[in-house]
Amino acid sequence: MSSITGKSIRDGIVIISTEGYFNKDLGEALKAVADEEIKNGHKNFLINLENSKIVNSIGASILIEIIEDLQSMDGSLNFCNLAPIIAKTFKIMGLTKYCETFENEDAAIAKLA
Amino acid sequence: MSSITGKSIRDGIVIISTEGYFNKDLGEALKAVADEEIKNGHKNFLINLENSKIVNSIGASILIEIIEDLQSMDGSLNFCNLAPIIAKTFKIMGLTKYCETFENEDAAIAKLA
Amino acid sequence: MKKNPTVELKLPILKDMELVATHTSDVVAKHMNLSEEKSAEISMALIEACINAFEHSETKEDIYIHFIISDENLTIKVIDKGVGFDASAIELPNIDQKITDERKRGWGLMLIKELMDKVDYESDNTGTTLTMTKNKKTDE
Amino acid sequence: MKKNPTVELKLPILKDMELVATHTSDVVAKHMNLSEEKSAEISMALIEACINAFEHSETKEDIYIHFIISDENLTIKVIDKGVGFDASAIELPNIDQKITDERKRGWGLMLIKELMDKVDYESDNTGTTLTMTKNKKTDE
Ligand SMILES: Nc1ncnc2c1ncn2[C@@H]1O[C@H](COP(=O)(O)OP(=O)(O)O)[C@@H](O)[C@H]1O
Ligand SMILES: Nc1ncnc2c1ncn2[C@@H]1O[C@H](COP(=O)(O)OP(=O)(O)O)[C@@H](O)[C@H]1O
Numbered sequence: 001m002s003s004i005t006g007k008s009i010r011d012g013i014v015i016i017s018t019e020g021y022f023n024k025d026l027g028e029a030l031k032a033v034a035d036e037e038i039k040n041g042h043k044n045f046l047i048n049l050e051n052s053k054i055v056n057s058i059g060a061s062i063l064i065e066i067i068e069d070l071q072s073m074d075g076s077l078n079f080c081n082l083a084p085i086i087a088k089t090f091k092i093m094g095l096t097k098y099c100e101t102f103e104n105e106d107a108a109i110a111k112l113a
Numbered sequence: 114m115s116s117i118t119g120k121s122i123r124d125g126i127v128i129i130s131t132e133g134y135f136n137k138d139l140g141e142a143l144k145a146v147a148d149e150e151i152k153n154g155h156k157n158f159l160i161n162l163e164n165s166k167i168v169n170s171i172g173a174s175i176l177i178e179i180i181e182d183l184q185s186m187d188g189s190l191n192f193c194n195l196a197p198i199i200a201k202t203f204k205i206m207g208l209t210k211y212c213e214t215f216e217n218e219d220a221a222i223a224k225l226a
Numbered sequence: 227m228k229k230n231p232t233v234e235l236k237l238p239i240l241k242d243m244e245l246v247a248t249h250t251s252d253v254v255a256k257h258m259n260l261s262e263e264k265s266a267e268i269s270m271a272l273i274e275a276c277i278n279a280f281e282h283s284e285t286k287e288d289i290y291i292h293f294i295i296s297d298e299n300l301t302i303k304v305i306d307k308g309v310g311f312d313a314s315a316i317e318l319p320n321i322d323q324k325i326t327d328e329r330k331r332g333w334g335l336m337l338i339k340e341l342m343d344k345v346d347y348e349s350d351n352t353g354t355t356l357t358m359t360k361n362k363k364t365d366e
Numbered sequence: 367m368k369k370n371p372t373v374e375l376k377l378p379i380l381k382d383m384e385l386v387a388t389h390t391s392d393v394v395a396k397h398m399n400l401s402e403e404k405s406a407e408i409s410m411a412l413i414e415a416c417i418n419a420f421e422h423s424e425t426k427e428d429i430y431i432h433f434i435i436s437d438e439n440l441t442i443k444v445i446d447k448g449v450g451f452d453a454s455a456i457e458l459p460n461i462d463q464k465i466t467d468e469r470k471r472g473w474g475l476m477l478i479k480e481l482m483d484k485v486d487y488e489s490d491n492t493g494t495t496l497t498m499t500k501n502k503k504t505d506e
Binding site for chain 4: 001021023054055056057058060061062064065067068071083084085088089092093094095097098
């Protein structure tokens with residue numbers, strides 16, 4: 001139902017794509033991938049949520065853990081292709097204060113790289 | 114929720130596309146369009162159900178009315194882009210005895226024109 | 227004996243409300259790891275069962291749907307408080323006949339029987355309970 | 367007074383079962399001609415409400431969800447038979463604090479309040495009923 005569907009590195013940015021309900025399991029799976037890439041020396045991340053149309057606050061809370069980790073190393077967590085309700089949820093939570101969101105991967109890379 | 118989304122004529126075949134739940138309303142809307150084109154002298158029809166993933170037997174019964182009308186004038190009712198469950202439903206009902214089904218519009222036109 | 231987890235739904239008779247039932251069965255089927263094919267077959271049978279309960283029960287009372295989850299199968303009960311009928315007396319339709327018949331309808335029972343693994347009707351003048359089961363394993 | 371049409375759902379505590387509730391609200395919202403935006407907001411609030419009923423009620427008992435349809439609005443009740451809590455005592459979270467806090471969670475109530483037009487909790491040690499309403503008309 002929920003899974004990580006892709007990981008790639010473009011201009012030094014780690015792009016991770018997800019699919020399905022962004023719940024606790026998917027949040028934890030994402031964090032595991034991020035942790036691994038942080039160990040590999042990366043610190044700028046772009047999460048493509050195009051195929052995750054729905055989120056819960058437990059999944060979103062795990063994103064705050066990732067933000068905390070990245071803050072300490074001056075890295076960044078970014079999002080693209082957000083469904084309107086996910087953008088709204090992130091805004092209500094204040095995540096947008098710590099993360100940039102972009103229309104799509106190209107727009108994100110153009111700005112971040 | 115349910116509607117006719119397109120009508121075109123290709124090589125003498127009237128192609129009608131639908132969207133959403135193929136229920137009584139959509140069946141009746143389809144029949145109205147077919148009746149009109151029959152009046153215009155057409156007798157071969159292709160229904161593209163690509164965007165209707167779900168049907169009920171009331172909608173399907175209205176297709177039998179169209180078949181009856183077309184039989185009397187040696188016309189034909191054909192379908193393309195059927196979701197597996199719709200193909201199965203039509204098979205259980207025996208509609209496939211009176212209608213041909215095709216992968217897509219091009220395959221249908223190639224055979225019917 | 228442990229009680230099987232059950233999702234219950236009460237639906238008012240409103241246009242297209244049967245889609246609430248199919249969306250519910252989809253999520254339940256996913257939870258049970260049923261194939262998409264089986265899930266779609268359940269949805270189609272459920273649409274027909276709901277329409278019958280809405281249309282033929284001849285009441286304005288809500289209908290009840292129970293989704294009973296077990297390791298081997300999904301059992302669905304569709305319950306109406308309507309006039310009832312004798313399912314064994316219903317003749318199954320035939321396409322050749324229907325083409326010329328005035329009445330084109332009458333496919334619901336047949337579809338339900340073909341799409342589900344087990345189907346049973348209990349009915350009297352206080353209402354009808356349709357119990358239908360889809361097995362997890364395919365036994366064809 | 368005519369009774370409002372009501373869809374009722376009983377859900378067992380199983381993984382991702384909150385999606386049954388969101389699929390139901392989607393169909394109900396479509397039936398009521400609510401916008402996709404409002405429908406998505408209802409779904410999100412409902413997810414949070416269900417997760418809370420599942421997680422914090424500290425019971426294994428099923429939860430109940432009522433969707434009450436009226437001309438002006440959709441009212442949803444999420445009912446659990448759990449331990450209850452004092453909603454007025456819950457502090458709303460703040461992102462700056464959460465970034466450094468050990469506990470990152472605690473967003474459900476805030477999201478529900480922001481996404482719905484009216485929210486009310488009734489709760490005691492026999493359980494909690496969350497009543498939340500989305501108006502058809504936007505009044506911002
Ligand atoms: N829940 C029900 N309550 C009363 N009668 C029913 C019910 N379900 C089915 N029936 C009867 O069985 C007949 C056949 O139903 P069905 O095969 O679904 O075709 P249709 O609904 O198109 O008539 C109906 O016409 C009706 O008389
Ligand atoms: N249905 C409920 N029954 C009991 N306690 C609840 C219920 N809903 C919420 N709570 C309490 O309110 C707190 C805040 O809930 P919420 O804002 O959704 O965040 P979270 O669920 O992440 O803790 C919960 O931690 C819990 O103590």
